[in-house]
Amino acid sequence: MPLYNRRPELPSLLPPPPLGLADLLARVRQALQQQLADSYWVVAEVAELTAPRFAGAHCYLTLTEQTTDGRGTPLKAQARATLWSQRFQQIAPAFERHTGQPLRPGLKLLLRVQVRFHEQYGLSLDVLAIDPSYTVGELALQRLRTLRQLEEKGLLERQKLLALPLAPQRLAVVSSPTAAGFQDFVQQLDEAPYDFALTLFPATMQGDDAPASIRAALDGVRARRRQFDAVVIIRGGGSRTDLLAFDEYGLAAAVGAFPLPVLTGIGHERDEAVVDLAAHRALKTPTAVAAFLVERLARLEAALLGYGEQVAALARRQLSQRHARLDQLSGRSRYAAHRQLDAARDALRERARQATLSPREQLRQLGLGLERYRHQLPRAARRRLAREQRGLRRRGRALLSRFIRHHRRRREDVLRRRFRLQLTLERHLHRAELRLARAAAVQEYLAGPSQPAHSQS
Numbered sequence: 001m002p003l004y005n006r007r008p009e010l011p012s013l014l015p016p017p018p019l020g021l022a023d024l025l026a027r028v029r030q031a032l033q034q035q036l037a038d039s040y041w042v043v044a045e046v047a048e049l050t051a052p053r054f055a056g057a058h059c060y061l062t063l064t065e066q067t068t069d070g071r072g073t074p075l076k077a078q079a080r081a082t083l084w085s086q087r088f089q090q091i092a093p094a095f096e097r098h099t100g101q102p103l104r105p106g107l108k109l110l111l112r113v114q115v116r117f118h119e120q121y122g123l124s125l126d127v128l129a130i131d132p133s134y135t136v137g138e139l140a141l142q143r144l145r146t147l148r149q150l151e152e153k154g155l156l157e158r159q160k161l162l163a164l165p166l167a168p169q170r171l172a173v174v175s176s177p178t179a180a181g182f183q184d185f186v187q188q189l190d191e192a193p194y195d196f197a198l199t200l201f202p203a204t205m206q207g208d209d210a211p212a213s214i215r216a217a218l219d220g221v222r223a224r225r226r227q228f229d230a231v232v233i234i235r236g237g238g239s240r241t242d243l244l245a246f247d248e249y250g251l252a253a254a255v256g257a258f259p260l261p262v263l264t265g266i267g268h269e270r271d272e273a274v275v276d277l278a279a280h281r282a283l284k285t286p287t288a289v290a291a292f293l294v295e296r297l298a299r300l301e302a303a304l305l306g307y308g309e310q311v312a313a314l315a316r317r318q319l320s321q322r323h324a325r326l327d328q329l330s331g332r333s334r335y336a337a338h339r340q341l342d343a344a345r346d347a348l349r350e351r352a353r354q355a356t357l358s359p360r361e362q363l364r365q366l367g368l369g370l371e372r373y374r375h376q377l378p379r380a381a382r383r384r385l386a387r388e389q390r391g392l393r394r395r396g397r398a399l400l401s402r403f404i405r406h407h408r409r410r411r412e413d414v415l416r417r418r419f420r421l422q423l424t425l426e427r428h429l430h431r432a433e434l435r436l437a438r439a440a441a442v443q444e445y446l447a448g449p450s451q452p453a454h455s456q457s
Contacts, residue, residue, distance in 0.1 A: 025119040032117050039114045039128055041332060046105050047078070059083040059092070059103070063111075063125070081113065081125040091130050098132035101244060110134035144441055146249045146274055155256030156434070158429050159280040164261045166300050166419065168229040168293060170197045172221040172260075174214055176205045181236030181267050181286040188290035194297045199228070205235040210245035215254045225260055233275070234265040234286035246273035255279055265289035276433060281426075307411050311404070318403060322396040329388055337381035344373060 019027075043257045044063035052059055061081040069075050083091065096102045113125040150156045175182040177200060189196045201220050204213035214233065221231055233255070235243075245251070246266055255262050256278035265286040275281035283289045348370050352363075 017139055025117075027051065029117040029119065036115050039112050041110060041112050041131075042125075043108065044079075045108045046103070049103060049105050050237050051103075052085065053356055055111060056085050057257070058085050059088045061127070072081045074381070079125055079129050081111070083127040087127065091127075095130055103130075108134075141445065143247055143274065144445065146247065146252065147277065147438070147441075149249060149276060150252055150256060150274070153253070153256075155253050156278055157431075158256050159258070159262055159278060160430060162259075162261045163228045163419075163423070164280060166415075168261075169195060170199075170227060170229045170402045171202060171293075172199050172224075172228040172231045173233065174201050174203050174217045174221070174233045175235065175286075179205065179234075179236050181234050181265070184236075185232075185234050185265070185286040185290050188287050189294070192290075192294040193298075194294065206245065207246075208367055211248040211251040214245075214251055218254050218258060222259065227261060230261045230263055231258065232265070232278075232289055233279070234267070234289060236267045236286065243273055246275040249274075251275055252278045263289050264294070272437065277437070287427075303415070311379050311407055311411075314403070314407065315400065318400055319396075322392070322399075326389060326392050326396075329392060330385060333381065333385040333388060337378065337385075340378060340381070343372075343429075344377065 042063075042066050046061055047064040048062035050060040057267040059082070061083065063081050065077045067075050067077060069352050092103055101107075110124075110131040111127050113127055114129075116124050116126055118124070147156070173182070173185070175185075184198075186198065189198070201217040203209050203217040218231070221228065243266060255264075255275050261280035262427060264273075264276050265281045265284065265288055266273055266282075267285050272282060281292070283292055328411040349368055352372075
């Protein structure tokens with residue numbers, strides 16, 4: 001009898017029969033259908049988008065999200081999505097109507113999707129709905145981030161510190177040469193009574209290439225900046241989508257850091273673009289920019305004409321006063337001459353009385369001397385009066401010249417103070433408008449609609 005029981009022998013385990021690839025993928029599809037909910041709300045960025053090329057075609061998207069795993073390693077999630085034709089015809093117009101722009105790559109969306117798995121095509125997502133309010137809030141946040149970044153670098157106020165010339169006539173114009181806004185701008189300046197020297201730097205003013213094109217045009221202006229008084233960026237009216245290029249950070253930073261004053265006439269009547277806020281002065285339309293330039297020259301001309309009239313009137317008053325002074329001095333000289341003549345006559349009478357006691361010859365000599373004195377005295381008085389008049393004229397001319405120089409200096413000082421005061425007022429007004437715009441943007445962001453909650457698994 002053995003000392004221990006022998007371990008019963010176990011039957012050998014056979015490996016499970018192999019599955020076909022189709023069976024395995026079918027089990028994956030079945031497991032996904034059982035474990036996942038009917039649909040989910042998902043936040044993702046559109047990396048690629050293939051729009052329908054004809055009626056009845058579908059829209060294909062590639063959705064991505066940058067995230068990190070549990071160890072903090074960067075991870076990029078990506079999935080294919082399909083927006084079927086019927087849904088695309090309903091969702092795309094509504095999205096563009098609410099956000100002001102079409103579906104395009106680079107947008108961050110809130111989508112309601114269904115998870116689909118097909119044995120042949122793999123994992124994909126069917127888009128059931130898109131919440132446009134999420135995208136609107138995202139665009140507002142992006143604009144606010146851009147403004148904060150510009151403010152941190154001092155590029156929102158830098159243009160406002162530049163002095164716009166009193167008569168800006170040498171203008172560098174950044175625009176599309178075929179745009180109606182540019183033609184209106186040129187026509188408005190041609191009809192003005194002033195001479196403007198325009199140099200066009202062509203640029204694309206719409207689309208994804210617009211910011212880079214405008215920056216390239218500004219680089220061209222920078223190389224020739226000594227030839228211009230100011231830069232004008234103009235574009236005609238357009239939809240909200242067409243004007244998104246002017247909210248781009250790189251373009252706004254290039255405008256804010258430009259060494260010449262930049263005037264903008266983007267052609268919109270609603271919110272200001274970021275480029276408008278970074279420019280020296282923002283006007284609503286290209287024709288408004290032209291009207292501003294013409295009005296500035298008209299005000300300068302009116303001021304100069306007014307100062308000229310004041311100088312002429314003051315000069316006339318000074319000359320009138322000097323003539324009155326000359327007449328007064330001439331009267332005094334004549335009165336003095338008459339007094340001297342009367343005194344001489346009195347002396348003559350006294351001597352005549354004394355001459356009766358003197359010899360006749362002495363009387364004759366005195367008479368002759370008296371006659372010479374009578375003839376010399378008026379001539380001497382006239383010579384003295386002429387010298388006095390010449391001296392008065394010289395003093396009058398010197399005084400007038402000194403007054404003109406003094407008035408010119410005072411006029412230049414008044415112009416400088418007036419311009420500084422106007423610039424300070426415009427700066428404070430713009431800062432107040434900027435604070436109001438920031439407050440409105442923050443209030444709009446705080447009051448924005450909340451994101452829909454994710455469905456539970």
